[in-house]
Amino acid sequence: ARPTVWVSQPLIDAAIVPLRDRVQLRTTDTVTAWSPQQIAAQLADVDGAIITLNERIGAAQVADAAQLQVIANVGVGYNNLDVDALSAAGILASNTPDVLTETTADLGFALLMATARRITESERWLREGQWGQWSFQTMLGADIHGSTLGILGMGRIGQGIARRGAHGFGMKVLYHNRSRLPADVEAALGATYVGLDTLLAQSDHLLTVLPYSAASHHIIDAAALAKMKPSATLVNIARGGIVDELALADALANGRLAAAGLDVYEGEPNVRPELLALRNIVLTPHIGSASLATRTAMVQMAVDNLLAGLGLDGSPSHMPS
Ligand code: DGY
Structure with missing residues (x-):
């Protein structure tokens, strides 16, 4: 049979x-x-x-x-x-x-750009009819080109993001991973290995792209967020449990982190009200590989x-x- x-x-x-x-x-x-x-x-x-x-x-x-x-x-x-x-x-x-490597790296970059340049926030504001007159001060965001991109987890998808950042946007790319890549791979990617604390402290934009396990649970917790620049953005396209969402919501609400982009959540398909209430966050429904x-x-x-x-x-x- x-x-x-x-x-x-x-x-x-x-x-x-x-x-x-x-x-x-x-x-x-x-x-x-x-x-x-x-x-x-x-x-x-x-x-x-x-x-x-x-x-x-x-x-x-x-x-x-x-x-x-x-x-x-x-x-x-x-x-x-x-x-x-x-x-x-x-x-x-x-x-x-x-x-799915390149498609997911594309989404990581899309979320990074939407987050840093306040794309969804701007659109909501426009649709709400709040755009009275063009203003010099409207929706000032953070630059992507020329900034420092931090990648936590340098597997296939992390490397796809590194290539986009270094070669497409002239970013300085730092990464942290369980194991360091061979020197020739680092050179081809244009990426520099650093310790986790350095990655947190120096990144203008931090993308988390590592597998979820007991070892990576809440690797981005309140203590890690406190080491980041208040002007930084955080993007998570891996698994929700990588980030302590309540600590993230608190940092975003209190000016200790500029903005975040999330494609994954701890309790999918439920998204915490603390995240939904924030203006400076871009939320997508786990669509990383969705082409x-x-x-x-x-x-x-x-x-x-x-x-x-x-x-x-x-x-x-x-x-x-
Ligand atoms: C993945 O491939 O891991 C995505 O999250 C969809 O399953």
């Missing part, structure tokens, strides 16, 4: 349809907030699953999943998966790196990983290590 595969959310049909010849698919037409118990029930009788960051999967979700061989996560971040519990259960897990081409490529990669994991095609690739 053909293997059975659960696809947890509506994805990109064109990339899913070819699977119909190979496996028996269980799909859904509507975006669904699956409960932990519902996820366990869905996984109980399938051989594979294609899932998104909405589905948190650990030991409890796979306890009854006797046939489950592979979980293909459509996304590069996989903190929604308890990879240790899955390996203990003999289940392969995969993610979708590389294909049609990239979302299609992500699903195609997840499909390839799934087929490889089911032993139907090629060899498994892109398994998180």
Whole structure:
């Protein structure tokens, strides 16, 4: 019999349809907030699953999943998966790196520019009818070109942002990462390695682009924010838990940080009222990789990983290590 595969959310049909010849698919037409118990029930009788960051999967979700061989996560971040519990259960897990790098770096830059140049704040003000007469003093923001860009987390996406900053905007690029990049890579990017405290103190704009884990939880907390310039901007495109949102809201409300741009939140899809109340913040709904081409490529990669994991095609690739 053909293997059975659960696809947890509506994805990109064109990339899913070819699977119909190979496996028996269980799909859904509507975006669904699956409960932990519902996820366990869905996984109980399938051989594979294609899932998104909405589905948190650990030991409890796979306890009854006797046939489950592979979980293909459509996304590069996989903190929604308890990879240790899955390996203990003999289940392969995969993610979708590389294909979304440039699109997500684009969004990081878009959010940086919107934040520093007060784009959404300006638009709200205009739409509210507050633009009486052109004024020299309206919506003064911070320069991007020639400023110091700090990047926390220098993986694929961080490097994409570094290239944009150094080569496109003439920025001085500083970065901090668990490990330092080889000198030739640093030189090609135009990026300089510094300690975390130096990064916080010297950045005019700081972008957080690191994986979320216990080690990176609230790495940007009140103490870290206090080390930043009051004129600085902070942009988070990684995972919400990287930033202590209440400490951030407090810094933004009290002039200890100029502005912030967030694409990710601690309690998605809920956004804290303390953030929503602020004028000097740009908020987007986790759209880092959301171009049609990239979302299609992500699903195609997840499909390839799934087929490889089911032993139907090629060899498994892109398994998180
Ligand atoms: C990712 O790829 O990690 C994005 O956050 C979407 O899942």
